[in-house]
Amino acid sequence: MTEPDGAAASARPSVAVLGAGTMGEAVLAGVLRGGWAAEDVVAVVRRPERAAELEERHGVRCVPLAEGAARDVLVVAVKPQQLDALLADAAAHVRPGSLVVSVAAGVTTARLAAALPDGVAVVRAMPNTPALVGEGVTALSPAPGTDPARVDLARRLLAGAGDVVDVPEASQDAATAVSGSGPAYVLLVLEALVEAGVHAGLPRATASRLATGTLAGTAALVQRTGEHPSLLREKVTSPGGTTAAGLRKLDDAGVRAAVLAAVEAARDRSRALGG
Numbered sequence: 001m002t003e004p005d006g007a008a009a010s011a012r013p014s015v016a017v018l019g020a021g022t023m024g025e026a027v028l029a030g031v032l033r034g035g036w037a038a039e040d041v042v043a044v045v046r047r048p049e050r051a052a053e054l055e056e057r058h059g060v061r062c063v064p065l066a067e068g069a070a071r072d073v074l075v076v077a078v079k080p081q082q083l084d085a086l087l088a089d090a091a092a093h094v095r096p097g098s099l100v101v102s103v104a105a106g107v108t109t110a111r112l113a114a115a116l117p118d119g120v121a122v123v124r125a126m127p128n129t130p131a132l133v134g135e136g137v138t139a140l141s142p143a144p145g146t147d148p149a150r151v152d153l154a155r156r157l158l159a160g161a162g163d164v165v166d167v168p169e170a171s172q173d174a175a176t177a178v179s180g181s182g183p184a185y186v187l188l189v190l191e192a193l194v195e196a197g198v199h200a201g202l203p204r205a206t207a208s209r210l211a212t213g214t215l216a217g218t219a220a221l222v223q224r225t226g227e228h229p230s231l232l233r234e235k236v237t238s239p240g241g242t243t244a245a246g247l248r249k250l251d252d253a254g255v256r257a258a259v260l261a262a263v264e265a266a267r268d269r270s271r272a273l274g275g
């Protein structure tokens with residue numbers, strides 16, 4: 001693959017998303033948000049009704065695997081358990097010089113490279129579902145020795161989905177446990193906060209708006225001030241006040257230990273899925 005330059009600098013390498021379920025669609029939306037034109041992006045799916053959804057929502061075409069796998073950049077977004085079958089079917093059509101970005105939890109770049117033709121650049125990425133609205137964060141790890149220009153292309157590809165953080169591949173399982181799975185933990189807390197608000201007498205719509213705004217605003221506060229979460233938490237906690245009373249209950253329930261256990265379990269599961 002040769003990247004365009006000079007007069008054709010606005011042209012972008014063609015992209016195929018192989019397996020466009022929840023995460024594949026979120027990455028696809030990010031790619032389009034990042035400046036790729038819909039005609040330069042295709043998806044490979046198995047069901048006609050899914051093809052119709054993607055075409056309607058994003059204006060992209062769905063194509064057979066043989067056509068999609070011959071694109072410049074392949075985003076592999078099937079389940080880890082579906083990966084071997086997909087790569088076995090795709091390998092004959094993948095061109096040397098193309099870039100494969102896999103978002104499959106646990107699956108190493110070595111395993112990906114072994115299933116692909118020589119000369120294919122491989123990057124492992126762990127995005128998360130807020131990518132769908134451009135607010136995701138992706139942990140990125142190229143295979144050892146990958147051409148920096150290919151890594152930069154992977155970074156640009158994912159930048160439309162949100163922040164991109166370089167991590168050593170050995171940290172990918174931990175990153176998966178924190179940010180890949182993280183939206184589920186946060187949503188569980190949000191769900192509980194809304195229900196608690198309803199229990200405390202608030203109308204559901206009001207509880208939802210207050211709780212959701214609190215989560216979004218707190219994340220923005222941390223990002224924009226750069227202050228440590230514990231310092232910001234102290235600022236909310238008046239001596240003898242309401243917050244201290246609430247935090248006491250969270251400590252009694254072992255919330256910190258539960259978060260630690262959740263991340264450890266998710267990291268271990270990521271390792272196991274890698275095979």
Ligand SMILES: NC(=O)C1=CN([C@@H]2O[C@H](COP(=O)(O)OP(=O)(O)OC[C@H]3O[C@@H](n4cnc5c(N)ncnc54)[C@H](OP(=O)(O)O)[C@@H]3O)[C@@H](O)[C@H]2O)C=CC1
Pocket residue numbers: 018019020021022023024044045046047050077078079080082085086103104105126127128129180181
């Ligand atoms: N969900 C998340 O938050 C995140 C997921 N990931 C990773 O993303 C990957 C996908 O996960 P997720 O999106 O949740 O799962 P989904 O089941 O939603 O998506 C997988 C998609 O792959 C399709 N598929 C499977 N095999 C083929 C094939 N041979 N040809 C074409 N399409 C195929 C499935 O089609 P069909 O619908 O017909 O079964 C499905 O649409 C996983 O590897 C996961 O680890 C990474 C980060 C976050």
Ligand SMILES: O=C(O)[C@@H]1CCC=N1
Pocket residue numbers: 105176180181
């Ligand atoms: O649950 C999973 O396995 C995937 C990977 C990270 C988020 N969802």
